[in-house]
Amino acid sequence: MEQDVTIKITDRDGNTHEVLAPTDMAMNLMEVVRSYELAPEGTIGVCGGMAMCASCQCYVKSNHELPEMQDDEEAMLSEAFYVKENSRLGCQLPISKEMEGLEVELAPES
Amino acid sequence: MITTDILIIGAGPTGLFTVFEAGLLKLKCHLIDALPQPGGQCSEIYPKKPIYDIPAYPEILAGDLTDKLLEQCKQFEPGFTLGERAETIDKQDDGTFIVTTNKGTKHHAPVVAIAGGLGSFEPRKPLIDNIIDYEDKGIEYIIKDPEFYRNKRVVIAGGGDSALDWSIFLSDVASEVTLIHRRNEFRGHLDSVEKVQELKNQGKIELITPAEVVGVHGNGKIEAVTIKKGEDSFQKECDHFVPLFGLSPKLGPIANWGLEIEKNAIKVNNALDYQTNIPGIFAIGDVNTYPGKLKLILCGFHEATLMCQAAYQIINPGKRYVLKYTTVSGVDGFDGTRKEAPKAVVKAIE
Numbered sequence: 482m483e484q485d486v487t488i489k490i491t492d493r494d495g496n497t498h499e500v501l502a503p504t505d506m507a508m509n510l511m512e513v514v515r516s517y518e519l520a521p522e523g524t525i526g527v528c529g530g531m532a533m534c535a536s537c538q539c540y541v542k543s544n545h546e547l548p549e550m551q552d553d554e555e556a557m558l559s560e561a562f563y564v565k566e567n568s569r570l571g572c573q574l575p576i577s578k579e580m581e582g583l584e585v586e587l588a589p590e591s
Numbered sequence: 592m593i594t595t596d597i598l599i600i601g602a603g604p605t606g607l608f609t610v611f612e613a614g615l616l617k618l619k620c621h622l623i624d625a626l627p628q629p630g631g632q633c634s635e636i637y638p639k640k641p642i643y644d645i646p647a648y649p650e651i652l653a654g655d656l657t658d659k660l661l662e663q664c665k666q667f668e669p670g671f672t673l674g675e676r677a678e679t680i681d682k683q684d685d686g687t688f689i690v691t692t693n694k695g696t697k698h699h700a701p702v703v704a705i706a707g708g709l710g711s712f713e714p715r716k717p718l719i720d721n722i723i724d725y726e727d728k729g730i731e732y733i734i735k736d737p738e739f740y741r742n743k744r745v746v747i748a749g750g751g752d753s754a755l756d757w758s759i760f761l762s763d764v765a766s767e768v769t770l771i772h773r774r775n776e777f778r779g780h781l782d783s784v785e786k787v788q789e790l791k792n793q794g795k796i797e798l799i800t801p802a803e804v805v806g807v808h809g810n811g812k813i814e815a816v817t818i819k820k821g822e823d824s825f826q827k828e829c830d831h832f833v834p835l836f837g838l839s840p841k842l843g844p845i846a847n848w849g850l851e852i853e854k855n856a857i858k859v860n861n862a863l864d865y866q867t868n869i870p871g872i873f874a875i876g877d878v879n880t881y882p883g884k885l886k887l888i889l890c891g892f893h894e895a896t897l898m899c900q901a902a903y904q905i906i907n908p909g910k911r912y913v914l915k916y917t918t919v920s921g922v923d924g925f926d927g928t929r930k931e932a933p934k935a936v937v938k939a940i941e
Contacts, residue, residue: 522880523709523855527840528636534839556778560750560836562718591715591839 486578491542491586492519502576510585511537511571524590530572535561537571538588545583547574562591593670595621597902598690598700600677600845603631605876605891606706607660607669612899614667615917618906619925621670621698623677623690625711630657632708635838646889656888666924672696674735676711678844686871702871702902705850705857706891707878709840717748717834719807729813730832740765740831746816748804749835750774755783757835762795769797769827771804771818807832848872856880864901865894871905873898 485501488510492498502513511526514537528534532553538561541547547569550558554573558564568588574580597613599606602624610620626635630653633642638654645651651659675692680703682688687701714732716722722730734740734757745765747758750772756779758770770787777784790796799818806817808826815826842855850867851858857874859865861881865873875898876891884890903912921931 521855523840523842527709528632531637531640533636534837536839552776553778556750556774556776559772559774559776560778562715562836591718 486576486581486583488513488576488580489542489582489584490514490517490519490539491584493587493589502580504576504578504580506576508576509572510539510574510576513576514571514587520587520590525587526572528572532557532570532573535570536590538563538568539571539585540565540588541567541569542584542586543582545580547580563588592689593621593672593696593698595619595670595698595700596906597621597702597704597899598623598688598698600624600690600703600705601631601707601876601878602626602629602671602673603706603708603876603891604633604656604660604888605708605895606631606704607657607664608892609704609706609875609895609899610664610667610669611660612896613902614664614925615915615922616899616903616912618899618902619669620667621672621700623672623675623692623698625674625676625713627674629661629671629673630654632840633657635712642888644887644889666922666926666928666930668925672698676843680848680872682869682871688871701906702873704895704898704902705845705867705872705874705878706876706895707842707845707874709855709877710842710845711840712838713841713843714834715836715839717804717836719805722807725807725809725813725832728811729809729830730807730834732834734761734833737761737764742766743830744828745769745831745833746771746804746827746829747833747835748772749837750777750779751835751837752779752783753837754835755779755787757833758796759783759786759790762790767797767829768795769799769829771799771802773801773803775800804832804834842878845878850874853880856884862894862897865898866901873901 484505488502490498500517525536527536535557554570596618597620599622602622613620633653634657641650675694678693679691688703690698744767746769748771762768791798802820804816805819808815815828857879859874859879859881865875875894877886
């Protein structure tokens with residue numbers, strides 16, 4: 482579908498999945514991961530997507546320009562574990578056309 | 592031994608509403624929750640966030656929803672075992688159950704309803720290799736009794752409200768309070784942040800930011816932590832290290848109760864009455880799974896209502912009952928109160 486973008490998601494076992502994500506359903510990256518069941522339920526999106534748990538932390542591998550980090554995401558990441566330079570919270574990344582070809586890897590469960 | 596009709600594990604919205612529905616059927620409830628207060632995620636994680644999909648509430652704060660559910664079920668006098676995690680379950684010869692918590696509190700009931708959401712909230716532990724060696728030997732993840740820290744040297748790590756609040760509180764109790772956070776900014780109420788700033792200026796709290804505790808040392812008991820600040824690493828002596836990095840839910844001991852688990856949730860008999868593979872044990876709300884399951888508070892309410900009807904049949908085999916409407920029948924509380932709709936005025940027109 483023309484409103485879909487292709488995203489490459491590497492799961493916590495190291496397997497990479499190329500998935501189609503809709504841009505017109507107000508979904509975020511965490512929800513895309515859940516919709517494709519790329520991480521077990523209960524281990525991702527625990528807080529529902531309020532940037533309050535970091536269970537959807539991922540590492541951005543490609544050079545896409547993503548929405549700027551807001552205070553709550555930055556604060557949550559400052560308390561999370563396994564945080565790297567390219568860490569983001571999937572729940573704070575709404576799926577948009579600019580994400581075509583995005584490559585991310587899920588951070589370990591903590 | 593605490594005895595009740597329905598033992599509810601989890602005092603979140605679904606568990607609390609179960610008390611009301613059970614009460615209408617004259618069944619008493621007791622709730623166990625690992626958190627020190629009722630409300631589950633609503634009160635622990637997002638009390639100040641609005642919820643928009645509770646029927647008849649265009650908008651309600653999660654904390655207010657908890658308060659209203661407590662108010663609604665109050666007349667059915669629920670019992671609470673809070674701050675304790677349901678650990679083991681033993682089925683008795685008569686088909687009833689004894690559930691024991693991690694603190695040894697025993698509960699006896701013919702029906703168990705697991706309304707545990709995503710599980711019990713466990714502290715998130717920092718990734719320090721030997722941290723387990725010092726747990727309860729100077730490292731605590733939850734502050735239970737502030738007096739425990741009187742005249743001690745305490746290092747607190749974290750950047751949220753609990754790290755701020757406890758630093759403020761302990762600055763009057765402990766001999767020394769050090770607060771360590773990875774950033775200069777804190778994610779807490781503004782007045783807490785300002786208070787910490789004030790206490791720092793008064794020399795009552797030592798603030799080390801942006802920094803991180805990367806090592807713990809001691810001899811049978813914690814004696815010091817290693818703090819990394821930029822390129823520098825140094826040790827700081829202490830009697831206690833309290834990492835406060837929030838809580839994350841884990842299914843925990845329930846996973847070992849012989850229940851069928853699928854996708855980190857308890858499998859139930861589709862949408863019949865939410866009974867698990869063990870007769871007498873039900874799973875309702877976010878903790879269960881069945882085809883078409885939606886993890887919504889409103890679905891938890893529905894599941895609780897259906898579950899109570901099945902619980903009634905187990906507790907009162909063969910006893911007749913028909914569904915009643917509260918508007919018609921009113922609500923008779925176990926505390927002797929009665930709520931009822933005012934009678935219509937009957938008056939002749941002359």
